[in-house]
Ligand SMILES: C=C1C[C@]23C[C@@]1(O)CC[C@H]2[C@@]12CC[C@H](O)[C@@](C)(C(=O)O1)[C@H]2[C@@H]3C(=O)O
């Protein structure tokens with residue numbers, strides 16, 4: 001009924017929507033096994049602040065195991081998921097993102113990558129079998145960190161600075177590196193009424209040196225180009241995307257936003 005739907009709209013008024021636009025085909029692709037990767041990475045950072053990585057060495061098994069655990073968690077009843085929250089900033093969060101009052105059509109698990117914290121939070125995340133969840137997350141983080149270090153080392157070489165100057169920030173025990181599992185639930189009623197997608201994770205920059213993103217095979221991630229236009233990134237579940245964060249701006253335009261909205265989507 002129109003009146004009820006209007007109430008739903010009012011209730012989620014702070015959550016914005018966006019139009020569908022054609023996918024952007026110009027994202028630079030970096031083959032990590034290419035000896036010239038360092039040169040291509042620096043160029044991609046300068047031109048876009050964003051690129052896709054293939055031949056990254058993270059196995060399909062680790063990715064599959066992590067995704068299975070994530071979906072298991074997000075498909076739990078709401079009351080069970082809330083036992084892993086509220087996000088402090090770590091733990092389960094829904095609609096409220098970060099400390100500044102931002103909201104989006106999203107639910108997530110935010111974890112520090114430290115072993116003790118993952119173990120402690122796992123007890124509240126998949127309480128039936130926290131060890132399986134913990135192992136899937138820790139093994140995945142280890143492999144992704146290794147790949148991120150390779151990217152940072154190639155980047156440092158390409159920039160002509162000492163090879164380990166950037167990767168040591170990630171390897172440091174005191175690194176504030178974190179791990180985010182995002183789930184963008186469908187909202188067909190609101191989308192049918194507005195004809196637009198709901199924004200999951202709104203426009204933002206990332207404060208870190210780099211963010212490593214992967215999603216299952218659904219669209220939604222957008223980046224902002226130098227000319228100020230927002231373009232949708234074609235999904236590729238077998239690759240990772242790297243976004244240059246505020247701490248490592250190389251002159252490229254680094255803003256990005258995700259406005260994901262399809263069923264069963266789960267990205268990290
Ligand atoms: C709205 C926000 C959430 C965020 C901090 C911020 O103000 C802008 C960037 C967000 C981000 C993106 C990368 C990481 O997922 C994250 C943990 C981070 O450090 O910056 C999140 C922040 C968050 O979820 O709290």
Ligand SMILES: O=C(O)CCC(=O)C(=O)O
Pocket residue numbers: 180182201206211213214215221256257258267268
């Ligand atoms: O879920 C995504 O694909 C993007 C999330 C994001 O932009 C972030 O965590 O910084």
